[in-house]
Amino acid sequence: xxxxxxxxxxARVDGAGRVLIPAExxxxxxxxxxxxxxxxxxxxxxxxxxxxLAFLREAQEYFQSLAPASVLWSDELIxxxxxxxxxxxxx
Numbered sequence: 172x173x174x175x176x177x178x179x180x181x182a183r184v185d186g187a188g189r190v191l192i193p194a195e196x197x198x199x200x201x202x203x204x205x206x207x208x209x210x211x212x213x214x215x216x217x218x219x220x221x222x223x224l225a226f227l228r229e230a231q232e233y234f235q236s237l238a239p240a241s242v243l244w245s246d247e248l249i250x251x252x253x254x255x256x257x258x259x260x261x262x
Contacts, residue, residue: 178195180193180196192220200221200222200225201222201224202222206222206223207222207223208220208221208222208223209221209222209223209225209226
């Protein structure tokens with residue numbers, strides 16, 4: 172399996188604490204003007220900047236991997252709610 176080489180860029184922090192993200196990185200990450208990003212600071216000082224949607228996509232992929240492909244969780248939830256509603260009517 173081939174590994175992609177990590178590309179590093181240099182940038183400066185301006186007086187207001189801003190850093191310009193190179194255009195190539197913004198394009199690859201799908202960042203458009205006004206996009207929200209998450210910033211994570213590690214204990215060693217490493218800073219990770221990610222598009223906010225990347226975290227959402229990772230969470231969706233994780234939860235999709237937990238259910239069998241043949242099961243829709245929305246259908247399961249609706250069936251469960253209907254069953255509960257029937258129990259309430261019977262009581």
